Amino acid sequence: MANTKEKPVDDVNREVKEAEKAEEVEEQRDVIEKEEEEEEEKDKSFEELRLDPRLIRALTKKGIEKPTPIQQTAIPFILEGKDVVAKAKTGSGKTLAYLLPLLQKLFSDSGSKKKKPAPSAFVLVPSRELCQQVYAEVSSLIELCRVQIKAVQLTSGMPLSDMRNALAGLPEILVTTPACIPKCFADGVLDPAAISDSLEILVLDEADLLLSYGYEDNLRSVTSIVPRRCQCLLMSATTSSDVEKLKKLILHNPVVLTLQEGGDKEEPVPSNVQQFWISCSAQDKLLHILSLLKLEVVQKKILIFINTIDMGFKLKLFLEKFGIKTAILNGELPQNSRLHILEQFNAGLFDYLIATDDNSQTKAKEEAKDEDNKDNNKKKRRFKPKLDAEFGVVRGIDFKKVHTVINYDMPQSVTGYIHRIGRTGRAYSSGSSVSLVSPDDMEGFEEIKSFLAGEEDKDSDVITPFPLLTENAVESLRYRAEDVAKSVTKIAVRESRAQDLRNEIINSEKLKSHFEANPRDLDLLKHDKLLSKTAPAPHLKDIPEYLVDPKTQEASKMVKLARAAMGNSRRSGGGRNNANKKRSRKGVDPLKTFSANGSKRGRSGGVGQKKNGKGSSDGLTKKQRTA
Numbered sequence: 001m002a003n004t005k006e007k008p009v010d011d012v013n014r015e016v017k018e019a020e021k022a023e024e025v026e027e028q029r030d031v032i033e034k035e036e037e038e039e040e041e042k043d044k045s046f047e048e049l050r051l052d053p054r055l056i057r058a059l060t061k062k063g064i065e066k067p068t069p070i071q072q073t074a075i076p077f078i079l080e081g082k083d084v085v086a087k088a089k090t091g092s093g094k095t096l097a098y099l100l101p102l103l104q105k106l107f108s109d110s111g112s113k114k115k116k117p118a119p120s121a122f123v124l125v126p127s128r129e130l131c132q133q134v135y136a137e138v139s140s141l142i143e144l145c146r147v148q149i150k151a152v153q154l155t156s157g158m159p160l161s162d163m164r165n166a167l168a169g170l171p172e173i174l175v176t177t178p179a180c181i182p183k184c185f186a187d188g189v190l191d192p193a194a195i196s197d198s199l200e201i202l203v204l205d206e207a208d209l210l211l212s213y214g215y216e217d218n219l220r221s222v223t224s225i226v227p228r229r230c231q232c233l234l235m236s237a238t239t240s241s242d243v244e245k246l247k248k249l250i251l252h253n254p255v256v257l258t259l260q261e262g263g264d265k266e267e268p269v270p271s272n273v274q275q276f277w278i279s280c281s282a283q284d285k286l287l288h289i290l291s292l293l294k295l296e297v298v299q300k301k302i303l304i305f306i307n308t309i310d311m312g313f314k315l316k317l318f319l320e321k322f323g324i325k326t327a328i329l330n331g332e333l334p335q336n337s338r339l340h341i342l343e344q345f346n347a348g349l350f351d352y353l354i355a356t357d358d359n360s361q362t363k364a365k366e367e368a369k370d371e372d373n374k375d376n377n378k379k380k381r382r383f384k385p386k387l388d389a390e391f392g393v394v395r396g397i398d399f400k401k402v403h404t405v406i407n408y409d410m411p412q413s414v415t416g417y418i419h420r421i422g423r424t425g426r427a428y429s430s431g432s433s434v435s436l437v438s439p440d441d442m443e444g445f446e447e448i449k450s451f452l453a454g455e456e457d458k459d460s461d462v463i464t465p466f467p468l469l470t471e472n473a474v475e476s477l478r479y480r481a482e483d484v485a486k487s488v489t490k491i492a493v494r495e496s497r498a499q500d501l502r503n504e505i506i507n508s509e510k511l512k513s514h515f516e517a518n519p520r521d522l523d524l525l526k527h528d529k530l531l532s533k534t535a536p537a538p539h540l541k542d543i544p545e546y547l548v549d550p551k552t553q554e555a556s557k558m559v560k561l562a563r564a565a566m567g568n569s570r571r572s573g574g575g576r577n578n579a580n581k582k583r584s585r586k587g588v589d590p591l592k593t594f595s596a597n598g599s600k601r602g603r604s605g606g607v608g609q610k611k612n613g614k615g616s617s618d619g620l621t622k623k624q625r626t627a
């Protein structure tokens, strides 16, 4: 029998009161915690981050009003002088997250009259293209802030005299690739001892790529002279063993910032990018890409990825027979041409860009192809590609207003996919991607899908079948596509490639001198000009309406309407002209949607239309601070 000994009434009352009080305290604590949480979740302004007013004014002039989550989180730690590892998805604003505090720190040093013998800040990036981009960003900030700070960029291909000239003004900031530094040491352009004395901040941008570009030895020669007091920052879009390796190699007790949206699930592709796929045979890829572009069921501007340079030319020749003008970007082109092509594309001077992503991939593919050719045709003289080892289009490059990324060839790795897709949906824009997947691509594609879906959510469809292209629509173009594909022979491809390279080498020289005199002139050369000598036949250029089924016509109308609604007409491309335009879709802020949770994604809506990236309730949500 239970012990039912009764308590005196007074005791009971006291206990009840105490319990009530405890509950009240608990409630109050909850409120405080909640308020604290809300406070933490609340957007911080640049002022609240204690950014220098000159930098804030410069940002305002650039049309940048409030910090992105990675900026909100990283800037205070960097200003505090901490080593930081920041991992945030593509297009989330990592460049400014380190450039702003870096500049602010140099502002305070710039008062002292004496210049240091070597730069105080090094920014290491994996490609020349990125070098140019970061250099342009930091230079424009310096110019807008009107401070006496000098930044220079050095890449391996530069003549020694140019390097010497660049460093002669004793710059505070050096933007370069890891490969360039040992070269500078060997040529006596940079002095390791002077760097050890001067270096205060070292940034490894796109850290996940630095080692994959084969820069390990180069990086070691840098790290050996980095002084213990130097603050090191490591920025990355994906996590990999390479990033861990770098972290151990260079950083001391870093603050690790991993920003992701609600839940613990990490999703590296921005949630404002809708991902689609089309299943087709390898031979039918030409037919499918023709259907996508000719029937206008995907939004422009469009970035098309292929894995070999020859394939790029094949695609260009094929599409131009149908009156679709494209430009080509690859590591074989001279650097000036590449930069100019990027600039023109960003300025909206053409709508279609066919690109190989980087040379580690292209080279492997080209070499494999070379081997095949050797076996087949030993005596034939082949056009040997000379690829720029520091070329990298995909990784880190800030393409402006790309609405659609098409994987004509599938990337070789999950990371490759993430970086490709990350060229759309940047900053405040939305975008979509379409991958053409043949049976041979299927294994890699499944790997990508399961990586994106994550462990717990294996069956969720992160990449969905492309809904706007009916079989009838594709079939209506088959006869023409197959006919034209036959005319794009290997010889035609080879000749076009050699001709294009010759043209670009001549252009490159012209570009160099022209840009020295007119740095803002973009219209000197057209990079999307036709390669074939004959103009496209009228019956191929204009597809008669009766050939297109009503569903596809409807889809195409939808895409055009969406495009018009978004004010995305031709020549409205990003670039500096638009920098100050008011953002029209302020309500939704995809920059805040780090690591979107798959289950929270909107799956419907027209291709290329903005998704409701709400799931995250827009917040900077998770930060891990580990020592």
Ligand SMILES: Nc1ncnc2c1ncn2[C@@H]1O[C@H](COP(=O)(O)OP(=O)(O)OP(=O)(O)O)[C@@H](O)[C@H]1O
Residues within 6 Å of the ligand: 063, 064, 065, 066, 067, 068, 071, 088, 089, 090, 091, 092, 093, 094, 095, 096, 236, 237, 395, 396, 397, 398, 422, 426, 427, 428
């Ligand atoms: N606070 C901001 N507000 C609006 N736009 C911003 C802001 N910060 C950066 N941007 C813009 O967002 C775009 C993407 O930024 P950035 O290139 O730094 O991204 P990222 O995170 O480095 O991407 P990736 O990993 O692909 O290199 C740029 O055009 C940049 O000007």
